[in-house]
Amino acid sequence: DTEVTQTPKHLVMGMTNKKSLKCEQHMGHRAMYWYKQKAKKPPELMFVYSYEKLSINESVPSRFSPECPNSSLLNLHLHALQPEDSALYLCASSRGANYGYTFGSGTRLTVV
Amino acid sequence: RKEVEQDPGPFNVPEGATVAFNCTYSNSASQSFFWYRQDCRKEPKLLMSVYSSGNEDGRFTAQLNRASQYISLLIRDSKLSDSATYLCVVNMAGTASKLTFGTGTRLQVTL
Numbered sequence: 001d002t003e004v005t006q007t008p009k010h011l012v013m014g015m016t017n018k019k020s021l022k023c024e025q026h027m028g029h030r031a032m033y034w035y036k037q038k039a040k041k042p043p044e045l046m047f048v049y050s051y052e053k054l055s056i057n058e059s060v061p062s063r064f065s066p067e068c069p070n071s072s073l074l075n076l077h078l079h080a081l082q083p084e085d086s087a088l089y090l091c092a093s094s095r096g097a098n099y100g101y102t103f104g105s106g107t108r109l110t111v112v
Numbered sequence: 113r114k115e116v117e118q119d120p121g122p123f124n125v126p127e128g129a130t131v132a133f134n135c136t137y138s139n140s141a142s143q144s145f146f147w148y149r150q151d152c153r154k155e156p157k158l159l160m161s162v163y164s165s166g167n168e169d170g171r172f173t174a175q176l177n178r179a180s181q182y183i184s185l186l187i188r189d190s191k192l193s194d195s196a197t198y199l200c201v202v203n204m205a206g207t208a209s210k211l212t213f214g215t216g217t218r219l220q221v222t223l
Binding site for chain 1: 143153154155156157158161199201203211213214216
């Protein structure tokens with residue numbers, strides 16, 4: 001299994017909703033990442049988990065809350081988002097940054 | 113200066129052409145280098161790693177020049193299916209856990 005699976009593929013949510021994005025990999029990778037990508041821009045790092053512990057938070061607003069329940073799963077909990085948070089949210093995993101990442105296909109989020 | 117810089121393009125080339133992209137990075141102690149390809153509304157996919165000795169994968173050749181801090185990607189015999197955005201990606205020194213992405217170079221191959 002060489003894939004990173006993200007669900008849902010599309011999500012529309014209101015500004016008062018609470019939702020979660022899910023990411024799963026079974027490659028034995030111990031580093032997992034959340035990235036945000038706006039149209040015509042490169043991916044921007046949000047969070048890094050290494051061995052199930054949060055190692056990097058790139059000053060992301062608290063309305064985004066990551067969680068790593070186990071070595072294969074990564075969640076991103078969303079609450080009280082703003083329309084400007086609409087973007088493609090990408091999960092990735094790796095053996096380590098020196099090896100490059102494998103990305104999931106992303107969740108396209110629209111906040112209304 | 114941006115950490116990883118690329119010419120955004122677009123590069124419009126005919127099928128069969130050879131096209132080259134360059135990328136510069138700011139941190140001379142950077143350790144790992146990659147080219148990713150991203151199709152419209154899709155996730156980035158690893159195209160190839162870039163090694164100091166240069167490396168080739170079919171029609172694609174990547175080169176690293178540490179002295180000048182730039183990375184290149186050469187595509188020979190361009191195909192329509194090569195149309196995509198090519199992202200230069202660097203593991204900056206001191207950031208063991210993360211990769212830094214360039215803004216990407218858009219390639220459009222035409223008939």
